[in-house]
Amino acid sequence: MKMLFVKFLAGGASVALSYIVSVIIPWKEFGGIFAVFPAVFLISLIMSGVQFGDKVASHVSRGAVFGMTGVLFNILATWFMLIWTNDWILSIIVGVIVWFLSAIIIFEIVEKISHMKRGH
Secondary structure, eight states, X not given: OHHHHHHHHHHHHHHHHHHHHHHHSSOTXXXXXXXXXXXXXXXXXXXXXXXXXXXXXXXXXXHHHHHHHHHHHHHHHHHHHHHHHOXXXXXXXXXXXXXXXXXXXXXXXXXXXXXXXXXX
């Protein structure tokens, strides 16, 4: 439970910092740079390594690659939806769906390639 609280604080602090930076600094895109600060990933990696060892931390890191790659698709989908519809709520919903689906698809592709290389 203690580790979950640490994750909550790190994630919340990074979101708050992102918002504060975007309000204070005149270059608004700078807030977006902070919005993808990898605080939650780093805390998850540290916590999984401390609690469960290197092997689990390695799996967390590998999974993060798929999720973070999905973030690129999320950003593009959200941005294009905003341009197309000018509806930020719909754009966010579509972006999250695209993030999830793209992360799963990327994971499946990598798994198939790995299995093919191993000769299975």
